[in-house]
Amino acid sequence: MTSWGPGLVLSKPNPFKKYSLYYGPMKPPILIKDQKGIWIPTKIWPNSMAGLKETVAPKAGLIFRWPKGETRDAYALLGTFTIPDGNNNYLAWLQVEQVAHPLGKSRTCESCHDSTTQVSQVTWEYFDNQGAESFTGSQKVIADQEGLRIVDIKATSEIKLREGGKTENFAAWMKLGDIWKTSGDFSIPKSDPAKYQKLDRGIREALAKLAAEDKQLKAREAKGEDVKKLRRRWKEAKAGVVHEPASANILLDVLK
Numbered sequence: 374m375t376s377w378g379p380g381l382v383l384s385k386p387n388p389f390k391k392y393s394l395y396y397g398p399m400k401p402p403i404l405i406k407d408q409k410g411i412w413i414p415t416k417i418w419p420n421s422m423a424g425l426k427e428t429v430a431p432k433a434g435l436i437f438r439w440p441k442g443e444t445r446d447a448y449a450l451l452g453t454f455t456i457p458d459g460n461n462n463y464l465a466w467l468q469v470e471q472v473a474h475p476l477g478k479s480r481t482c483e484s485c486h487d488s489t490t491q492v493s494q495v496t497w498e499y500f501d502n503q504g505a506e507s508f509t510g511s512q513k514v515i516a517d518q519e520g521l522r523i524v525d526i527k528a529t530s531e532i533k534l535r536e537g538g539k540t541e542n543f544a545a546w547m548k549l550g551d552i553w554k555t556s557g558d559f560s561i562p563k564s565d566p567a568k569y570q571k572l573d574r575g576i577r578e579a580l581a582k583l584a585a586e587d588k589q590l591k592a593r594e595a596k597g598e599d600v601k602k603l604r605r606r607w608k609e610a611k612a613g614v615v616h617e618p619a620s621a622n623i624l625l626d627v628l629k
């Protein structure tokens with residue numbers, strides 16, 4: 374999360390100190406459609422900035438920073454909010470940033486398709502030399518047919534204020550509540566069960582075939598045979614199967 378509020382900047386009082394250091398993982402990424410309707414993985418986090426003079430009206434849905442597609446980062450403008458005795462107004466928005474393709478085990482079909490609702494778990498740690506000593510917290514990001522929202526933001530360890538520290542400055546989320554939400558359809562579409570099963574079966578069969586080939590390659594490697602070229606093709610085929618089952622068929626028969 375990121376929170377702007379009164380604090381010290383270069384040792385001087387400043388209304389716009391950035392209390393930016395709520396850091397932690399968000400798992401899994403939330404999928405959204407980009408400007409062209411292509412699904413991309415994103416991380417999504419709440420922002421608030423205190424002390425805005427005007428009031429700002431919210432806008433429903435996501436706004437892409439670069440409509441022509443130079444980047445695929447977006448935000449949701451949630452408008453301004455007030456809290457009793459706060460640094461009103463608080464301008465709030467949701468940051469939606471494309472994340473990189475991770476290298477590792479691919480996700481299972483079910484992790485996306487078991488439910489049309491996407492749920493992502495976030496844990497974080499606050500770390501700043503102003504406001505409070507380090508503390509931990511968590512929240513969830515939910516994307517479904519109703520919209521996109523952050524829920525259950527909470528501290529999970531004690532907050533010990535530093536000298537002059539005020540929660541309305543560095544942790545306005547404690548009082549703002551569940552304001553980080555926008556409307557729209559952010560659900561994973563329900564796929565046709567027949568199509569799903571056909572694809573699922575095709576991929577399982579392809580993966581089984583690749584596993585058998587892997588065994589054979591390993592056996593040949595163990596005998597001292599140079600199978601580097603075949604191994605490279607095998608890796609391409611495996612990547613292909615996971616990403617694009619139809620095109621992988623061309624590559625699949627590594628050992629023929």
Ligand code: HEC
Nearest residue numbers: 404412480481482485486561562564565568569572573576
């Ligand atoms: C990272 C999330 C994710 C994973 C993992 C995933 N899918 Fe999908 N799948 C989607 C999304 C999003 C769509 C909707 C695409 C669109 O806009 O049409 C989709 C669409 C589909 C469709 C419908 C396609 C159509 O033309 O109607 C089928 C079938 C499908 N997935 C099967 C699978 C199978 C089988 C797997 C596992 C091998 C899988 N998916 C893994 C997110 C995922």
